[in-house]
Amino acid sequence: LSAAAHFAIDVHSHVVPEYLPAYLGARRPANWPETVDAPESRGLCHRHVMINGKHFRTVSEKSWKGTRRLTDLPAMGLTAQVISPMPELLSYWLAPGDAQPLLRYLNEHTAQMCAQFPGRLLGLGAVALQDIDLAIDELRYCVRELNLVGVELGSNINGVVIGDMRFDPFFEACEALNAVVFVHALKPTGMDRLFGPPALQQVLAYASEIGLAAASVITSNLMLRRPKLRIAFSHGGGSLAMLLPRLQQGWQAFPAIREAVLEAPVSQARRLFFDTLVFDAATLRHLAHVFGTDQLMIGTDYPFNFSEQAPLKRLAEAGFDERTQAHLAWHNAERFLGREIAALRPNFTQGST
Amino acid sequence: LSAAAHFAIDVHSHVVPEYLPAYLGARRPANWPETVDAPESRGLCHRHVMINGKHFRTVSEKSWKGTRRLTDLPAMGLTAQVISPMPELLSYWLAPGDAQPLLRYLNEHTAQMCAQFPGRLLGLGAVALQDIDLAIDELRYCVRELNLVGVELGSNINGVVIGDMRFDPFFEACEALNAVVFVHALKPTGMDRLFGPPALQQVLAYASEIGLAAASVITSNLMLRRPKLRIAFSHGGGSLAMLLPRLQQGWQAFPAIREAVLEAPVSQARRLFFDTLVFDAATLRHLAHVFGTDQLMIGTDYPFNFSEQAPLKRLAEAGFDERTQAHLAWHNAERFLGREIAALRPNFTQGST
Numbered sequence: 001l002s003a004a005a006h007f008a009i010d011v012h013s014h015v016v017p018e019y020l021p022a023y024l025g026a027r028r029p030a031n032w033p034e035t036v037d038a039p040e041s042r043g044l045c046h047r048h049v050m051i052n053g054k055h056f057r058t059v060s061e062k063s064w065k066g067t068r069r070l071t072d073l074p075a076m077g078l079t080a081q082v083i084s085p086m087p088e089l090l091s092y093w094l095a096p097g098d099a100q101p102l103l104r105y106l107n108e109h110t111a112q113m114c115a116q117f118p119g120r121l122l123g124l125g126a127v128a129l130q131d132i133d134l135a136i137d138e139l140r141y142c143v144r145e146l147n148l149v150g151v152e153l154g155s156n157i158n159g160v161v162i163g164d165m166r167f168d169p170f171f172e173a174c175e176a177l178n179a180v181v182f183v184h185a186l187k188p189t190g191m192d193r194l195f196g197p198p199a200l201q202q203v204l205a206y207a208s209e210i211g212l213a214a215a216s217v218i219t220s221n222l223m224l225r226r227p228k229l230r231i232a233f234s235h236g237g238g239s240l241a242m243l244l245p246r247l248q249q250g251w252q253a254f255p256a257i258r259e260a261v262l263e264a265p266v267s268q269a270r271r272l273f274f275d276t277l278v279f280d281a282a283t284l285r286h287l288a289h290v291f292g293t294d295q296l297m298i299g300t301d302y303p304f305n306f307s308e309q310a311p312l313k314r315l316a317e318a319g320f321d322e323r324t325q326a327h328l329a330w331h332n333a334e335r336f337l338g339r340e341i342a343a344l345r346p347n348f349t350q351g352s353t
Numbered sequence: 354l355s356a357a358a359h360f361a362i363d364v365h366s367h368v369v370p371e372y373l374p375a376y377l378g379a380r381r382p383a384n385w386p387e388t389v390d391a392p393e394s395r396g397l398c399h400r401h402v403m404i405n406g407k408h409f410r411t412v413s414e415k416s417w418k419g420t421r422r423l424t425d426l427p428a429m430g431l432t433a434q435v436i437s438p439m440p441e442l443l444s445y446w447l448a449p450g451d452a453q454p455l456l457r458y459l460n461e462h463t464a465q466m467c468a469q470f471p472g473r474l475l476g477l478g479a480v481a482l483q484d485i486d487l488a489i490d491e492l493r494y495c496v497r498e499l500n501l502v503g504v505e506l507g508s509n510i511n512g513v514v515i516g517d518m519r520f521d522p523f524f525e526a527c528e529a530l531n532a533v534v535f536v537h538a539l540k541p542t543g544m545d546r547l548f549g550p551p552a553l554q555q556v557l558a559y560a561s562e563i564g565l566a567a568a569s570v571i572t573s574n575l576m577l578r579r580p581k582l583r584i585a586f587s588h589g590g591g592s593l594a595m596l597l598p599r600l601q602q603g604w605q606a607f608p609a610i611r612e613a614v615l616e617a618p619v620s621q622a623r624r625l626f627f628d629t630l631v632f633d634a635a636t637l638r639h640l641a642h643v644f645g646t647d648q649l650m651i652g653t654d655y656p657f658n659f660s661e662q663a664p665l666k667r668l669a670e671a672g673f674d675e676r677t678q679a680h681l682a683w684h685n686a687e688r689f690l691g692r693e694i695a696a697l698r699p700n701f702t703q704g705s706t
Contacts, residue, residue, distance in 0.1 A: 161546045189543045193514045193565035196572035196613045203603030203610065204568050207596050208561050212546035215557050219549035235599070239592030243560050245633030246588070250556030253659045257556065260549045280598030286639045306606045 007326075007344045008312055009333035010073075011082045011182065012234055012275045012299025015113065016063035016089070018047060021105045029094055033102075035059075044068075049086070056088060062303035066113045069303070070120060076300065077312040079330070080343040083110060084124035084152035087186045092157045096131035103128055103138060111146035119342025124152040124182055129170060136173045143177045149337055150180030150230075155213035156187065163216025171226050178338055181231040183217075185210040185238065202306060211239030214272060215247060221262045223271040230336050232273035234299065236283070241290045244269055266290075273336045275299025276328060277308055281317035293324045297333040360679075360697045361665055362686035363426075364435045364535065365587055365628045365652025368466065369416040369442070371400060374458045382447055386455075388412075397421075402439070409441060415656035419466045422656070423473065429653065430665040432683070433696040436463060437477035437505035440539045445510045449484035456481055456491060464499035472695025477505040477535055482523060489526045496530045502690055503533030503583075508566035509540065516569025524579050531691055534584040536570075538563040538591065555659060564592030567625060568600060574615045576624040583689050585626035587652065589636070594643045597622055619643075626689045628652025629681060630661055634670035646677045650686040 016035070023032045031052045038046035044060040062068050063086070073081060085106050091099040103126045110123040125142030127135035142148040151174070155162055162183055174181055188209030194200040214233045223229065233240070247265040251257050261268075270292050277299035278284055287296060298315075301307035308314065315325045334341055342348050369388070376385045384405045391399035397413040415421050416439075426434060438459050444452040456479045463476040478495030480488035495501040504527070508515055515536055527534055541562030547553040567586045576582065586593070600618040604610050614621075623645050630652035631637055640649060651668075654660035661667065668678045687694055695701050 156546065159545055161548055163548045165548075189546050190561065190565050192512055193509065193542050193562070193569060194572070195514055195516045195518075195569040197607070197609035199603060199607040199610055200572065203600055203607070204565065204572075204596055207599050208543065208565060208592060209546070211592060211595070212543050212557065212561060216546060216548040219547070219553065236595070239561060239564060239595045242564070242589070242592045242595045242631075242636065243557050245631055245636045246560050247556055249632035250552060250659060254550070254552040254556070256550035257552055278595075278598055279602035282639070282642055283595065283598050286635070289635055306603060 007079045008077055008298055008329040009080045009082070009341055010076075010078050010300045010302065010311065011232060011297045011333050011336065012277055013081050013083050013302040014063065014086045014304065015083045015110055016047070016049060016059045016086045017106065017109045018061070018064045021102060023098070024101065025098065029098055031093060032098070033089060049088075051088060059086075060303065066116045066121065070117055072302070073120070076302070076309065078298070080120050080122065080341050081302070082122045082124060082149070082182070082337070083113060084182060084184070085110065085126045087152070087154060087184045090126050090152070090154050090186060091128065092130045092154060096128045096134050099128040099130070100134060100138070107138070107142050107146055107148065111148060114147065119348055122337065122341070123148040124150055124180075127151055129153060129157045129167065132167070132170050135170055139170070139173055139179055140177060143179050149339070150174065150182065152182045152184055154186035155183055155209050156189075161216040162213050163218070163220040163222060165220055168225065171222060171229055175226045175229045180337060181229065182234070183210070183213060183231065184234045185213070207235050207238035209238065210235050211237060211243055214238070214240045215243055217272065218247070218265050218268040219261050221268070223268055224262055230273065230338060232275065232297065232336060234275055234277065236276060236278040236287050237272070237274040237291070240269070241287055244290060270295060273297060273332070276311065276314065277301060279308065281314055281319070284314060284318040288318070288320070288324070293320070293327055294332055294335075296328050297336055298329060360432045361430055361651055361682040362433045362435070362694055363429075363431050363653045363655065363664065364585060364650045364686050364689065365630055366434050366436050366655040367416065367439045367657065368436045368463055369400070369402060369412045369439045370459065370462045371414070371417045374455060376451070377454065378451065382451055384446060385451070386442060402441070404441060412439075413656065419469045419474065423470055425655070426473070429655070429662065431651070433473050433475065433694050434655070435475045435477060435502070435535070435690070436466060437535060437537070438463065438479045440505070440507055440537045443479050443505070443507050443539060444481065445483045445507060449481045449487050452481040452483070453487060453491070460491070460495055460499055460501065464501060467500065472701055475690065475694070476501040477503055477533075480504055482506060482510045482520065485520070485523050488523055492523070492526055492530060492532055496532050502692070503527065503535065505535045505537055507539035508536055508562050509542075514569040515566050516571070516573040516575060518573055521578065524575060524582055528579045528582045533690060534582065535587070536563070536566060536584065537587045538566070560588055560591035562591065563588050564590060564596055567591070567593040568596055570625065571600070571618050571621040572614050574621070576621055577615055583626065583691060585628065585650065585689060587628055587630065589629060589631035589640050590625070590627040590644070593622070594640055597643060623648060626650060626685070629664065629667065630654060632661065634667055634672070637667060637671040641671070641673070641677070646673070646680055647685055647688070649681050650689055651682060
């Protein structure tokens with residue numbers, strides 16, 4: 001067995017609580033999310049997630065039940081997992097005062113799952129980034145009170161791309177609190193360029209969106225301002241690997257870009273982390289070439305249907321040597337998370353169930 | 354010298370006439386384009402292209418003067434070049450009756466340049482695809498009367514992506530007339546995700562846009578309906594190479610996508626042509642892996658500033674063997690164009706100047 005086969009951390013997996021809190025204000029917003037009963041299927045409890053009164057997705061108990069998750073991890077070759085809310089629950093589109101109690105509920109729920117499996121599950125919080133002060137307060141609560149390792153952010157906040165300078169105070173707080181950031185595609189641009197069924201939103205527009213979001217972090221010099229920040233992008237950075245050489249050339253060709261972007265785009269890209277969720281060995285190899293073998297970490301999108309079932313097999317298929325496989329499987333994730341993962345230590349004993 | 358060094362065809366280069374026609378109707382549209390005098394620079398005549406009364410780009414005589422172009426080609430290692438209008442002149446946003454005389458002027462201008470250098474310059478026409486019948490009529494005129502080899506199309510027509518079924522009658526006509534199609538990024542989606550100077554439109558949003566446009570041609574099964582059509586995409590297909598493995602996996606995971614897309618996306622992608630305009634040898638190698646070495650052709654964006662100066666050097670840097678270099682440099686372009694290029698024949702003598 002290779003080193004990679006011994007330990008592996010998945011940094012991209014999601015949580016949906018079985019129940020979402022009732023709205024406690026006077027007038028429930030139309031887009032307040034809820035979950036409702038769905039028929040049991042394949043021996044698993046299911047819930048429908050309803051958004052705007054419409055069915056958004058059906059999720060199984062894998063989404064909320066830690067014990068079930070801990071059974072699935074070894075089957076996928078995983079030792080530990082970072083869990084974050086299903087992005088459509090991030091609620092940037094609600095009034096901040098409405099979003100806050102919902103996100104607090106999600107954060108408590110995530111923290112409880114992690115507490116049940118210490119050293120195996122690590123949690124990312126959700127913050128109302130439509131109100132930066134509120135978001136910083138909740139970030140502090142997530143890190144200090146709930147022991148979450150950082151936050152999941154959408155790739156845009158109500159249409160404002162995540163690299164926009166207005167979010168800088170939040171990233172400053174992340175750096176100060178040693179909180180990691182995982183940026184996930186959400187409400188993507190480019191929907192007007194899809195031809196085909198609605199699922200193309202996730203399949204094509206998400207990859208396009210997260211690529212532009214990662215590019216925005218480069219063109220705004222985020223990592224030069226916040227050099228200790230540890231920030232990762234979902235879906236292998238989406239289109240970024242293809243945009244980057246053109247951005248690099250444009251940086252050389254256009255004085256205005258050269259003036260705005262203070263370090264070569266290809267160098268700035270190598271200060272970012274990316275997951276491996278690209279579903280193709282050759283593409284993974286290309287990502288390793290573009291971003292470096294130190295910046296990639298396993299991502300699966302567990303427990304959703306459209307997910308990577310055998311992430312370690314993909315690493316092996318890509319032909320990485322054992323040392324590189326170990327980096328992609330867990331060393332890089334430990335560096336990203338800024339801590340040793342207990343489950344990876346030889347003397348670690350399984351947490352309580 | 355390698356085979357590639359002997360012959361090379363550039364399929365992506367642009368033309369801007371020195372003068373654009375005056376508007377002959379009663380009320381000139383605000384967005385009617387014009388060119389105005391610009392100071393001579395580096396020994397070259399220049400013109401400002403004005404759109405909506407604002408300066409859009411300054412272009413030099415390389416944009417309209419065939420003799421100047423024919424001097425530059427050998428310096429870039431090129432034998433022949435396909436020329437097409439600067440995409441911002443495609444005029445989908447004008448009333449069809451206004452666009453038609455402007456596009457006819459462009460097409461006559463392109464045809465004249467080609468006639469001056471037979472066998473060295475080949476032309477792509479422009480058609481008012483906002484009116485499909487008019488576009489088919491002009492396509493026929495371009496091919497039959499002007500000896501143009503096909504058309505350049507924008508990646509979207511007033512926001513409707515080029516793979517949309519409503520354009521199918523036009524592609525049917527292209528197939529029937531043996532006219533090639535070169536799809537160029539234009540008025541891109543995702544502008545709301547850029548952070549930085551306006552030039553990022555070309556640099557980032559173009560690559561994102563053309564990737565989604567190429568994907569739309571796959572999800573609408575264009576090449577299954579029109580198997581003899583020869584269609585190419587600019588900028589190496591932009592983001593497509595990164596979107597494709599995810600689309601392939603989504604095709605396997607979502608029944609609705611499987612039902613809509615009638616052949617595996619990775620197979621359909623290999624029925625399309627792409628230029629090599631990616632500014633990076635490793636990326637070019639990855640494109641060759643994803644799309645196949647038979648589907649790539651040199652593209653430079655000559656004569657604009659943001660262009661590939663040494664396309665053959667890039668092929669060599671990518672480490673392709675001589676046979677593959679020859680395919681990328683000219684065999685594939687001949688196959689795409691559906692004809693032998695006179696300049697490549699041993700007994701060819703230079704056309705008149």
